[in-house]
Amino acid sequence: MSESTGLRFGYGTNGFANHRLTDALDVVAELGYVGVALTLDHAHLDPFAPELDRRVEQVARELRRRRLAVVVETGARYLLDPRRKHAPTLVDPEGHVRVDFLKRAVDIAVDLEAEAVSFWSGRTSPSTGTWDRLVSGCAEVVAHADRREMNLGFEPEPGMVVDTIAQWRRLRDDLGAPRRFGLTLDIGHCRAVEPQDAAACVRAAGTHLVNVQIDDMRRGVHEHLEFGEGEIDFPPVMDALRAVGYTGLVGVELPRHSHAAPEVAARSLKRLRAAEWLGRAAETVAADPERITAILPAVRRNVGGEAADEARIRLLRSTPPQMAPDLYRRGDNDEKRAVLQALHRLDGTGAHLDLLHDALRSNDPRLVAAALGPYSRHLAAPEWRQAVLKGVFMGLSPSLMHGIEERADAELARMLESLRREREATGRGLPDDVTDLLERLSRCASSTPTST
Numbered sequence: 001m002s003e004s005t006g007l008r009f010g011y012g013t014n015g016f017a018n019h020r021l022t023d024a025l026d027v028v029a030e031l032g033y034v035g036v037a038l039t040l041d042h043a044h045l046d047p048f049a050p051e052l053d054r055r056v057e058q059v060a061r062e063l064r065r066r067r068l069a070v071v072v073e074t075g076a077r078y079l080l081d082p083r084r085k086h087a088p089t090l091v092d093p094e095g096h097v098r099v100d101f102l103k104r105a106v107d108i109a110v111d112l113e114a115e116a117v118s119f120w121s122g123r124t125s126p127s128t129g130t131w132d133r134l135v136s137g138c139a140e141v142v143a144h145a146d147r148r149e150m151n152l153g154f155e156p157e158p159g160m161v162v163d164t165i166a167q168w169r170r171l172r173d174d175l176g177a178p179r180r181f182g183l184t185l186d187i188g189h190c191r192a193v194e195p196q197d198a199a200a201c202v203r204a205a206g207t208h209l210v211n212v213q214i215d216d217m218r219r220g221v222h223e224h225l226e227f228g229e230g231e232i233d234f235p236p237v238m239d240a241l242r243a244v245g246y247t248g249l250v251g252v253e254l255p256r257h258s259h260a261a262p263e264v265a266a267r268s269l270k271r272l273r274a275a276e277w278l279g280r281a282a283e284t285v286a287a288d289p290e291r292i293t294a295i296l297p298a299v300r301r302n303v304g305g306e307a308a309d310e311a312r313i314r315l316l317r318s319t320p321p322q323m324a325p326d327l328y329r330r331g332d333n334d335e336k337r338a339v340l341q342a343l344h345r346l347d348g349t350g351a352h353l354d355l356l357h358d359a360l361r362s363n364d365p366r367l368v369a370a371a372l373g374p375y376s377r378h379l380a381a382p383e384w385r386q387a388v389l390k391g392v393f394m395g396l397s398p399s400l401m402h403g404i405e406e407r408a409d410a411e412l413a414r415m416l417e418s419l420r421r422e423r424e425a426t427g428r429g430l431p432d433d434v435t436d437l438l439e440r441l442s443r444c445a446s447s448t449p450t451s452t
């Protein structure tokens with residue numbers, strides 16, 4: 001499997017607000033990013049500063065020297081009005097101020113040899129004529145961008161007049177479907193701008209994408225979170241971007257993380273590359289399951305230790321159940337554990353209990369814990385109790401044992417009580433969570449029949 005998918009990762013300069021622009025570019029390039037999303041603002045490149053042409057030429061040189069591509073972002077908070085965040089917008093009565101700024105951004109983008117200029121509508125205004133002002137303002141910007149041959153990426157933003165892809169399509173139609181009026185998509189906002197998962201959102205945007213901002217978010221929380229802190233499943237997003245033929249920058253958008261920018265940027269790229277690799281690996285295994293024998297050993301190297309377990313399980317879910325015994329026997333303990341954890345999704349018949357039996361004979365607590373996962377429901381009651389007892393003896397928490405609350409019975413309580421007496425005789429005890437379980441079982445023992 002090829003190590004590269006062709007996706008091009010960049011980082012937003014608004015996530016380096018405490019750095020000089022040249023220092024930020026140095027860090028981004030050294031980490032391995034291939035581009036930046038450059039926000040025009042007071043700190044890095046003020047579009048209204050004296051000697052703007054000289055400053056733009058200098059930034060262009062710095063970008064070329066580091067071989068960094070660039071997209072121009074226009075979402076600086078207090079650039080146009082020091083008292084009102086993001087104001088005025090295209091939908092405000094004084095929207096001509098925003099229009100003039102966006103034209104200026106297009107000119108700067110041309111001089112920087114940027115790939116696109118990204119912008120949005122603004123929040124709903126209480127005054128009348130909001131949509132008409134938006135269409136009129138966008139038409140001016142589009143006409144200027146056409147003359148300068150610069151692509152525009154309009155971003156549907158939660159809470160704004162244009163907040164969905166459908167609304168973007170309506171706006172594009174009202175503008176006469178201009179060729180350079182493309183779409184900016186913030187992956188973290190996908191649940192809001194399209195009522196589907198993030199990968200489906202990318203597919204809905206399709207070939208109209210000219211700019212992608214990527215971050216994570218929790219359901220109902222409109223804030224930019226670092227990867228892994230929210231709920232987005234990134235490998236399918238990477239697959240979707242490749243499937244629609246997207247070749248632009250995928251820019252990390254973390255404006256609230258400037259306090260730790262170098263560390264966050266490093267982690268972000270590592271996680272994006274991991275998601276990219278995993279997406280391709282899953283696609284490869286789905287097309288040819290036999291390839292997993294070569295891919296599984298490469299998981300840790302490509303996604304890192306923290307994400308390796310989940311990655312292996314994801315890949316195994318695309319394999320037929322008859323491959324499980326061979327993959328288990330061939331694998332190291334990490335791969336064996338992944339096979340055990342994936343079994344309940346591969347096989348609903350209990351045909352591979354021999355793998356659980358093998359794991360339960362081992363002295364590796366992680367293998368025993370995996371054997372006590374969801375597939376352990378196929379174990380007969382006596383062997384399941386023995387497995388639980390071994391897990392407790394090895395120090396595993398009952399919370400790791402699938403179905404413990406439902407399957408535990410008076411016989412298990414008797415076995416755990418015997419273990420507790422043995423431990424207490426040597427001056428030791430059971431962990432609190434095991435003692436709590438035992439006490440619950442003891443209270444209901446009289447009404448719970450012993451399973452056979």
